[in-house]
Amino acid sequence: MPKVGMPEIRKPQLIQATIKSIDEYGFSGATVNIISKNAGVSSAIINHYFGGKNGLLEETMKSLIREFFAILKKELKKGKNGNCIDRVMCIVRAGFSQSQMNPEIVKVWIGFWASAMHSPVFFRLQKLYSKRLHTALVVELKTALGRERARQVALMVASLIDGMWLRGSLDGKMNRSQSMLLIRQYLVLELN
Structure with a gap:
């Protein structure tokens, strides 16, 4: 029988092992056996606490x-x-934060986005993420642009974040300052 509190101890360890495994083997290549080996636990623990990969x-x-x-x-x-503009750039900065641009994390996000097209669970998570990001952008933009125009500009800003992020990750070098500068220039054009 599992010990009480074990999931809270193991969860971060297993998540880190999953990230490491995806970095090494890709999203589909990170098997339960590889993840459990990287975590130093039995694969049965993954199946027990998470129902599998x-x-x-x-x-x-x-x-x-x-x-x-x-x-x-x-x-x-x-x-x-x-x-x-400064408040919207706070949101942009979050998208280009060091933790989000870590090469291991980038591979996980890329795998997640690709899998979202085929997995209802990942599709739902992607929709939730996108909706929350869009809402955060609209909240900051609506005072200057009104709700309808704010929605349009928020969609464009989110697309620019994703596009710069994807292009940088595929090029193997994300240029955080250039990406943020280009998004700021777009905002200046829209808000002036």
Whole structure:
């Protein structure tokens, strides 16, 4: 019988092992055996606590999404007294934060996005992530642009974040400052 509290101890360990395994073997190549070996646990633990690889991948993505929104919350708190562009750039900064641009994490996000097209669970998580990001952008933009125009600009900003992020990850070198500068220039054009 499992010990009480074991999932809380093992979860971060298994999530890190999953990220490491995806980095080494890709999203589909990271098997339960490889992940459990990287975590130093029995594969039965993964099956017991997560119902298998898909459950662990889902928990890993939830963890990364929670981390992103925690960073976003901190960035917005720092920029709460800024103007509209500054506050939107807080959201952009969260997307290009060091933790989100870590090469291991980039591979997990890329695998997640690709899998979202075929997995209802990942599709739902992707929709949730996109909707929350869009809402955060609209909230910051609507005071300057009105709700309808804010929705359009928020969609464009989210697309620019994703596009710069994807292009940088596929090129093997993300240029955080250039990406943020280009997005800021777009915002200046829209808001002036």
